[in-house]
Amino acid sequence: MTERLFWKDAYAREFDAAVVAVRGNALVLDATLFFPEGGGQAGDTGTIGGVKVVDTRKEGDGVLHLVADASSFSVGQTVHGVIDWERRYKIMRLHTAAHVGFFALREFDAGCTASSGRVDDEKERSDYTFMKELTPEALAAAEARTNEIISRNLGVRIWFEESEGAETNPWTRAPGSGFPAGLRRKWQIDGFEAMDCGGTHVRNTSEIGVVRMSKGKNPGGGKKRIEIRLADP
Numbered sequence: 001m002t003e004r005l006f007w008k009d010a011y012a013r014e015f016d017a018a019v020v021a022v023r024g025n026a027l028v029l030d031a032t033l034f035f036p037e038g039g040g041q042a043g044d045t046g047t048i049g050g051v052k053v054v055d056t057r058k059e060g061d062g063v064l065h066l067v068a069d070a071s072s073f074s075v076g077q078t079v080h081g082v083i084d085w086e087r088r089y090k091i092m093r094l095h096t097a098a099h100v101g102f103f104a105l106r107e108f109d110a111g112c113t114a115s116s117g118r119v120d121d122e123k124e125r126s127d128y129t130f131m132k133e134l135t136p137e138a139l140a141a142a143e144a145r146t147n148e149i150i151s152r153n154l155g156v157r158i159w160f161e162e163s164e165g166a167e168t169n170p171w172t173r174a175p176g177s178g179f180p181a182g183l184r185r186k187w188q189i190d191g192f193e194a195m196d197c198g199g200t201h202v203r204n205t206s207e208i209g210v211v212r213m214s215k216g217k218n219p220g221g222g223k224k225r226i227e228i229r230l231a232d233p
């Protein structure tokens with residue numbers, strides 16, 4: 001079990017932890033700030049003990065840090081980890097922007113649903129099923145609405161709560177999610193409904209800045225791929 005320090009403070013960049021396993025080029029620590037790939041959010045990169053971390057993934061309740069060279073590490077050793085903050089912060093901004101974009105698109109089409117979300121430091125993309133036709137004008141209006149909501153400097157709250165439905169929460173039931181049993185992680189932007197998410201978010205929408213919303217390549221199945229990028233990355 002790896003303690004998820006990024007859930008306590010999404011803004012922390014450095015930490016100390018103990019090595020609990022070394023497997024090939026992967027390190028497992030007793031605690032980490034490195035977000036493991038999951039829920040569509042890319043895994044963090046950075047350094048551990050000065051060695052480059054190229055990706056981070058889940059394994060059971062642990063977090064696997066894939067390093068360039070694990071030969072200098074041993075079990076029980078205390079190491080210092082530093083995440084690539086510039087990259088992670090872009091991911092946090094884009095991830096939060098995707099939530100705002102969903103609210104804006106739902107105002108356009110109350111029956112729309114989003115799936116297959118994926119966010120890294122370049123862009124966020126989600127595949128939407130719309131009941132209405134998404135014309136270029138409607139997409140431009142949704143982009144303007146997303147930026148209007150973002151510009152209101154709305155606070156973003158995060159908390160864990162007990163819930164009978166926790167076992168149906170995709171974050172909780174996912175193998176190796178690291179979620180405490182019976183809890184779901186909620187987030188809420190001021191004035192909008194609370195939703196479940198295990199990713200990392202900014203504290204205030206003002207941190208996102210202006211975004212661009214565009215149609216991506218056709219994902220098939222009658223869906224429309226919507227991509228969000230930072231206008232000023």
Ligand SMILES: [Zn+2]
Binds near residue numbers: 095198199
């Ligand atoms: Zn989220």
